[in-house]
Amino acid sequence: MSHNKITVDNLAPNSTGDVPVNLSSYITESSPSTNQVIKFDGASWVNAADPAGTGFKAKASVYLNETASFAGSGSYSIGNYLMIQKAGSRVNKIEDTDITLNAATATNTIKSNSNWLESIDIPAGTFLCICTLAIEGNSADMRARWESDAGGFSNYVHVYGNNNTRSGSLVVGVLTTATTNTVRIVVKDQSTASTLPDNVPHRALSVHVIKLS
């Protein structure tokens, strides 16, 4: 054997006698594409999408892009889940593939309507849940918070139909769940019931679910 027949991992020396060694000699490489990284898949080091994409990922978001009035469609009772329109051309919506916006049912809220949501199914993980609450009715009020199947996990807010600056309307919770769970805004108390929203509060009502990890 002469020195010019030496190869490294079956790679022959180039014209300068150097043997370049590729990463594929050390990992299980398959058709790399732009922005892929080297990560461990549980068995070996492979090229794959950057797992950093799992952090702060939009999972669900619902709010309207025009006003609509439903004030004559019923009133909330204590224990009801908040209803938000989820279908139709006036809806701005994000619904990731592993998320379900559950249709409103008369069991849990004002009325059954498959175009409106009453809760959101989420997979295992840690989630930031945000709601901006607005209600209908000049004399109405609502005290509410985020709840999961395990109970409440956010601050309370108490909003009033006749004074939007009396208290904040931001409901924020962080929920870590080991299994599939269901989150919703629940009416915890009220003196005078609010109805489904009219034009004005509809502009300020929203829910958002973001995966943190």
Added chain:
Amino acid sequence: MSHNKLTVQNQAPDAAGNISLSSLNIDDLNNVTITSAASNEVIKYDGAGWVNSTAPGANVEYIRIGQGESDLYSNSGASNLNSGSALRIYDTSPLNTITGATLTQYSTSDWYTSFSLPAGKYFVLSQFNVEFSASGYIAAQLINNSSQWRSIRAVVGDNAGNLLDGASTSITGLFELSGSETIELQITNASNVDGTVTTPATSTNFIAENTFIYIQKVD
């Protein structure tokens, strides 16, 4: 040099003259150190060499204090709800995943008076509320221990418009710290706030249930 002394990463040539690397792993590279690899870890440079680690940015770093739990404000250790005082926040299991950040409790209670953050950029969401003895307002914002503002000022109350017309009822926004800072949710303005909640006989759960702060480190 004879051919039988030539090795690559301690692998000698075979009879055909090929030095196979197939038995090697990525941590056989001189400047790569792999320690107990777990799924979805990546290889990153740590300033000295290449190591396995959670992907930078894969897990969001955040603080959450306040989740609607009930406790009397008189347990917070606060002596008043006046301008210049910290509005304390209740949480029996606060969340803090920001590396280098700490939360400061009052005594052994679950009331938090302030928090410290390392240098970096942060996103904040916060809301608060108190009880009033008559129509009034309360305003607060994030302020550090050098009296520098770190957020907008929010105001709530029947007469919020007497202080700030059309102001936000919630604190939100971004701020950047060039070094470590201790920050509190500080009351900046107060009118007809019911300060009797600082004494046990007349205290309530209202502030504990309605006040929270969420801070997230961002790039």
